[in-house]
Amino acid sequence: MALKQDDKIITFENYYDVMLAHIVRTKLEDNGIPCFIADENTLTANPLYNQAVGGIKLKIFERDLERCRAILAAEGDMHELDHVELDEETNDVVICPFCASTNVGPTDRSKFESVITSILPFINSKAWHCFNCQQDFE
Ligand SMILES: [Zn+2]
Structure with a gap:
């Protein structure tokens, strides 16, 4: 039996800035949304690998996508911080x-x-x- 769509994990956004990824993750978690950061270990082990993996991926459940967008929309454009x-x-x-x-x-x-x-x-x-x-x- 296939996974229910509710359980599907997707990449919410990519970040270049490790700190910003953590800030966003914390905001989502504060709102009760489970999420996690992928590729961070690779990054901290080898900073120059950052570009190769396309930054840091923030993973969420697909079912939470709309809520995540709404939460971040209320915060303003976080990507301005991701300069x-x-x-x-x-x-x-x-x-x-x-x-x-x-x-x-x-x-x-x-x-x-x-x-x-x-x-x-x-x-x-x-x-x-x-x-x-x-x-x-x-
Ligand atoms: Zn430095």
């Missing part, structure tokens, strides 16, 4: 190599040095700052 920086050269998502956060941005220094490097291209600087763990990296 990612794209590397201009490779078009890849920039991920902190220290903590796997996508909460990164160009350093002020790199904006300044991008002017310098256009004149002196051999100067290479750490171009990204992680707002999660406060590390700079290239």
Whole structure:
């Protein structure tokens, strides 16, 4: 006998940001909706694998889909928090190599040095700052 449709587990949304996935999961759980995050172990073990698996998947029961959407709609657009920086050269998502956060941005220094490097291209600087763990990296 096939599974009832009520028991079907689906991917609700994908996130690049581990923290956002947890925030959304917590909101759903607070509303009594069972859900879980897939692929997180892979991510924390190897941050660079993040893109390969397409981010973090938040899994829910299909029967809860409409409720999940309603809950998140009431929260505003959470995906605005799921901003990612794209590397201009490779078009890849920039991920902190220290903590796997996508909460990164160009350093002020790199904006300044991008002017310098256009004149002196051999100067290479750490171009990204992680707002999660406060590390700079290239
Ligand atoms: Zn970090």
